[in-house]
Amino acid sequence: MSKLLSVSDLSISFGGVQAVDGVSFEARTGEIYAIIGPNGAGKTTLFNMVSGVYRPDRGRVMLDGQDVTELEPDRLCRLGLSRTYQNLQIFFRLTAAENVMVGRHRHESANVLAHLLALPSVARQNRETRRNAVALLARIGMERYADTPAGSMPYGALKRLEIARALATEPRFLLLDEPAAGCNPVETDEVEAVIHAIAKDGVGVVLVEHDMKLVMRISDRILVLEQGRPLAEGQPRDIRENPAVMKAYLGEHGAREAARA
Amino acid sequence: MQRFLSHRLTVVVVLALIVALLPLVFPSAYYYRVAGQVFVFGLAAIGLNLLMGYAGQVSLGHAGFMGIGAYAAAIGPAQTGTPVWFWVVAGSALSGLIAWVVGRPILKLRGHYLAVATLGFGILLFMVFTNESRWTGGPDGMPVQRLELFGWRVRTGIEWYWVSGVLLVLGAWVAGNLVDSPTGRAMRAIHDSEVASRSAGIDVARQKLTAFVISAVYASVAGASFALMNGHLTPDVSSFLRSVELVTMVVVGGMGSIFGSLVGSAVLVVLPQALTVFHDYEHAILGLMIMLFMIFLREGIVPSLARRFGRRSA
Numbered sequence: 077m078s079k080l081l082s083v084s085d086l087s088i089s090f091g092g093v094q095a096v097d098g099v100s101f102e103a104r105t106g107e108i109y110a111i112i113g114p115n116g117a118g119k120t121t122l123f124n125m126v127s128g129v130y131r132p133d134r135g136r137v138m139l140d141g142q143d144v145t146e147l148e149p150d151r152l153c154r155l156g157l158s159r160t161y162q163n164l165q166i167f168f169r170l171t172a173a174e175n176v177m178v179g180r181h182r183h184e185s186a187n188v189l190a191h192l193l194a195l196p197s198v199a200r201q202n203r204e205t206r207r208n209a210v211a212l213l214a215r216i217g218m219e220r221y222a223d224t225p226a227g228s229m230p231y232g233a234l235k236r237l238e239i240a241r242a243l244a245t246e247p248r249f250l251l252l253d254e255p256a257a258g259c260n261p262v263e264t265d266e267v268e269a270v271i272h273a274i275a276k277d278g279v280g281v282v283l284v285e286h287d288m289k290l291v292m293r294i295s296d297r298i299l300v301l302e303q304g305r306p307l308a309e310g311q312p313r314d315i316r317e318n319p320a321v322m323k324a325y326l327g328e329h330g331a332r333e334a335a336r337a
Numbered sequence: 338m339q340r341f342l343s344h345r346l347t348v349v350v351v352l353a354l355i356v357a358l359l360p361l362v363f364p365s366a367y368y369y370r371v372a373g374q375v376f377v378f379g380l381a382a383i384g385l386n387l388l389m390g391y392a393g394q395v396s397l398g399h400a401g402f403m404g405i406g407a408y409a410a411a412i413g414p415a416q417t418g419t420p421v422w423f424w425v426v427a428g429s430a431l432s433g434l435i436a437w438v439v440g441r442p443i444l445k446l447r448g449h450y451l452a453v454a455t456l457g458f459g460i461l462l463f464m465v466f467t468n469e470s471r472w473t474g475g476p477d478g479m480p481v482q483r484l485e486l487f488g489w490r491v492r493t494g495i496e497w498y499w500v501s502g503v504l505l506v507l508g509a510w511v512a513g514n515l516v517d518s519p520t521g522r523a524m525r526a527i528h529d530s531e532v533a534s535r536s537a538g539i540d541v542a543r544q545k546l547t548a549f550v551i552s553a554v555y556a557s558v559a560g561a562s563f564a565l566m567n568g569h570l571t572p573d574v575s576s577f578l579r580s581v582e583l584v585t586m587v588v589v590g591g592m593g594s595i596f597g598s599l600v601g602s603a604v605l606v607v608l609p610q611a612l613t614v615f616h617d618y619e620h621a622i623l624g625l626m627i628m629l630f631m632i633f634l635r636e637g638i639v640p641s642l643a644r645r646f647g648r649r650s651a
């Protein structure tokens with residue numbers, strides 16, 4: 077049975093500028109839902125509200141029927157909503173395996189006294205968490221980096237590492253903020269394969285992405301934002317042919333040119 | 338994980354060996370006393386390192402917790418006649434409790450603001466210890482009873498060398514355990530990115546508070562040992578300068594290096610003794626050396642040297 081991430085009428089303004097204004101959408105588990113729009117359209121701001129980083133001025137976020145609008149990101153994570161960041165947020169001093177192990181935090185015992193005394197249960201749990209993390213690294217083809225400090229890994233690998241860490245929390249919904257930004261074509265293909273696999277496992281993927289080819293290939297549905305407002309929603313082919321979307325991206329003149337071409 | 342385990346044990350074994358073998362080169366009892374002080378401050382520095390080097394939160398008031406531990410061990414037995422060790426434990430519990438209460442509001446602050454808030458906390462405690470002369474003897478200080486363990490009265494510098502050595506090794510073991518546990522990973526994650534830690538399901542405020550409380554307990558045990566070792570206690574144990582010394586030990590020895598905390602403590606305890614031959618220039622030379630350490634071994638003595646010799650530091 078598919079679950080629902082339902083966003084209704086989300087709005088926020090910063091110092092009089094309406095960054096996001098009345099945006100609603102629904103994403104389902106197992107589906108890839110893309111949010112696109114020109115620079116400054118409010119995509120990342122929208123993400124920040126859905127994931128609890130910003131508090132919206134208006135509107136609600138419902139996760140599987142539960143109102144989660146006011147919850148902090150760590151609470152949301154424990155309810156099954158995790159995310160990655162546009163500008164890499166990696167634990168650079170930790171190894172790749174440890175980065176993913178941190179994602180297992182909510183599944184581990186929080187008994188600090190046991191941690192201080194290194195009780196056998198903690199050692200056992202550490203081994204299990206590590207096994208789990210290495211398996212996830214293997215899934216995204218990064219097993220060989222397991223004991224490499226994240227600070228000395230290549231950029232494309234870090235993008236995927238961030239996804240692996242988010243997956244380690246076992247989310248039902250995963251928000252990916254520009255997962256392919258700055259990746260070369262080979263790395264983009266790898267990211268695409270990973271996203272496909274995630275959705276196939278029944279996780280709902282919501283992504284913001286600038287690489288239009290990737291978005292058109294990968295998405296089940298697409299929401300287009302312009303200046304903080306929803307402009308269009310639909311399947312990739314509807315969006316591709318939508319004149320309003322073309323205008324938003326290319327401007328009046330460009331849209332005419334494109335229509336003639 | 339096997340590698341980590343062996344690694345963690347290595348630190349403990351090396352420290353135990355140092356404690357066990359160092360006396361072989363000591364020409365006089367005086368050296369035992371200095372080494373005992375190194376161990377005690379090393380213990381406090383390890384605790385502070387958990388907060389600063391691992392969780393990435395600064396405290397300029399940690400000598401305040403040393404003061405709480407020290408005065409609990411001094412005042413408790415004198416007023417109630419109960420055993421000294423009980424008051425070492427009670428003082429640690431009190432330090433942990435105070436850290437918990439104070440930490441909740443001030444750990445919301447970051448960077449310089451947190452530094453100033455903890456500084457204020459340390460100064461507050463120093464003023465309390467200085468002004469409540471009915472209990473603490475004021476600026477002149479007060480005598481401290483001897484520690485008694487299973488009928489053994491720990492009195493001489495040599496005896497204290499062994500007690501503080503055992504405490505240091507225990508402290509290093511516990512700290513090592515923490516670093517490689519879920520709590521330790523969460524603390525280190527917060528140091529690198531709070532926002533990502535939250536998205537990974539970590540309650541950042543709670544983890545910071547845990548680190549603060551644990552480091553306060555370390556400082557408290559160290560403070561009690563310091564008072565019991567000297568047999569006399571003045572408010573200087575909790576002075577601002579002491580707090581700064583603790584921070585300097587952590588940074589000079591190496592943030593995020595347990596072994597570094599001991600090295601940092603050794604630098605700040607032993608150097609002033611060694612530099613007394615320079616008479617009036619003692620402090621100037623000490624300051625200069627700390628500057629040189631920071632310029633040439635920026636990551637701290639232990640991590641910098643470990644990198645130079647191609648091995649990961651403890």
